[in-house]
Amino acid sequence: MSIKPRSGQPTINDVAAHADVSKKTVSRVINGEEGLKGATRERVQAAIAELGYVPNPQARALALRRNMTLVLLHDNPNAQTVLNFQNGVLRAIANSDLALAVRPVDRRSDRMLDDVRAFLTRHRPLGVLILPPISERDDLAQLCSELDVPYVRIGSALLDAPDRCVASNDSEAVAAACRLLTAAGHTRIGFVRGPEGFRSAAEREAGFQAAIRTAGLKLDPSLCAAGNYRFESGIAAGEKLLNRPDRPTAIFASNDEMAAGVMHVALGMGLSIPGDLSVIGFDDSPTAQHIWPSLTTVRWPLVEMGELAAEKLAGRFLGHDEAKAVPTTLSSAVIERDTVGVVAG
Amino acid sequence: MSIKPRSGQPTINDVAAHADVSKKTVSRVINGEEGLKGATRERVQAAIAELGYVPNPQARALALRRNMTLVLLHDNPNAQTVLNFQNGVLRAIANSDLALAVRPVDRRSDRMLDDVRAFLTRHRPLGVLILPPISERDDLAQLCSELDVPYVRIGSALLDAPDRCVASNDSEAVAAACRLLTAAGHTRIGFVRGPEGFRSAAEREAGFQAAIRTAGLKLDPSLCAAGNYRFESGIAAGEKLLNRPDRPTAIFASNDEMAAGVMHVALGMGLSIPGDLSVIGFDDSPTAQHIWPSLTTVRWPLVEMGELAAEKLAGRFLGHDEAKAVPTTLSSAVIERDTVGVVAG
DNA sequence: TTGATATTTGACACCGGTGTCATTTTGACG
């Protein structure tokens, strides 16, 4: 009963021969099925350990018609967002035999749904993690259902049934951040809006408006500027808001990039931050720390959201107790840095 | 000869039946093999088109013992770098049936090589793209050779045989950037070094030194500060260099994050940029544009490098002429923005 | 001990492709 010499990796047949059982029994051990005599299981496990056997994922995928793979579907211009989330997922699946594939898609292409459909029918992953902004598209989620691929949508609000989404309470966090401004005495507070039709943009705006109302201030539409989450739109918004005779003493921008654009304009005009203008952003991107002064912002719990999402999608492959409830909502947190000051008297 | 109704996707057997040939012949058509009668090939292609047949990648991977997948191996703290490179690869493989898997590894773990070995023997990809800094590790490249997995190493210098690496001429580009400084009259120019043992750091330092020598200046070791490519090390370097009585009038930092750190210190001290201090970075990361003033830097042709690397690795699967030589070296370019000024006085 | 039933295990087909090699078809030539 010696180890059969082979060129490649040991297969299930080698293990079966070595443990003197059928390959089907080895398969049962691998998949932790019930109804095996303890002695048999141990014998097989010993053979697996001795040979250093690892199941071939391609063969398994062919037989199961399903890959032991999680797919991260995103169309996110912010690399750090994707990477942070990805790191959370990787942490969750680190000790399993799951793999992660990253699939960027083009939100603006009218072939997007077809692309995703082709990818999912070919690749047949265990599940899909959908990052914003495309997580907000119901047609995408519906496509996954149709193709029988479980999914989890990530977002700034509950986008789906609790077992199909993970959310952060952005609206509340933004409100808390903006109360920093009102508490410091600011009354003319500008707002740079996110792109039209984005749920995340709506949540952030709701938080901003809530803070304004809480402080007993009035919402002034002329203090709102359009934006699309990009630096250039922050520049444009900054120019609009800061060239007014009664310019705001504080501005909340719906993300860090646009906040950086606003700051560019302000510093270029010779304004001091936070002396003449307070600024708050959202994302806690690397930019937030790198710009001067360092930007007060709101941190999305992306790593944790990635972990949760992976657990929701594949908990039973991660050795987790099925019964353990996985929370659906996590809290974004205000990161206080150097761009909020008391209003000049 | 009607289309057989099936629950799932059509298989090679369906195509064979529909075209009235053996499945092996269909396989030949799929793989573009020689020695098929034109009429047969057309009949099969018609059947493929009519049924909308797409080969099952799992089955193919099992039979070939090789996945139609490219793996991006990286341990890069800079998300934008990874994403840019990845986009280049995706562009190259867009019209093929290749897929891209992203595999982050932990450079500091002593199990890294074992991890990679396990991943490659299990996943059996078509090839591996290795991003710096781990592209500089010869043991990793050797491991790929040993496992019979083709690889391409990305770097700031020729790291391997021409068909196994893609490089940018960072040293020259840095020299060109620093000549901007000497040409503007700067004579006391500080340098913030990259991390010890990184080839990219050495190349950038060589470029800096070349520019200094070309200008007939002397290299002053006390104007060099250590760094590790992180923002905090840029802060430390800035504090060291700018608190001297004869502080430099210009600083080249080996990447943008450290340049941002230097600028933080300078602006915090009340210095004006570029009035009192000129700064140049490297990477053209989003930060470079977002900070104020916008940073003059050097752009790595990452997207193009990703494209080239994918072509080198998988040219024959991309419908490219085998004979077409793929270049190995691309040029980094100086991006002039707002942080370089003529020396005062 | 015996039969009935529950528990374990195995034989074999199958997932959807590719490799090997034998067989059939084709075309050139005597």
Next chain:
DNA sequence: CGTCAAAATGACACCGGTGTCAAATATCAA
């Protein structure tokens, strides 16, 4: 028109797992 080599095609095993269902074994009551 027959012969034969070359070209085209097919039969079948195989890649390494899993599902189905039957067979073997264990358990228990009578």
